[in-house]
Amino acid sequence: MSSLQNLIFSAIENPLSLVWFPELTEQLVTYSWKNIHEKYELQEDNYSTEAIISWPYRQFNKHHYSFKSYYSE
8 A cells, every 4th residue: 555545544544533634635735745856856846837848858858968969979
């Protein structure tokens, strides 16, 4: 079971939890930002639609030579 599933199940199974699970909401937001940061190298202050769309391009450039540097060696 994933840590996300554990967060949800522990909140639901706790008889003292409030109906709207305020602690769970905060935990899910924190969990999601951590995943976004790990996968896309983004944080709340630099998150944008453009950053998400350009992620494949940034990954390609990070791991490959540019055309110019490849032929100038």
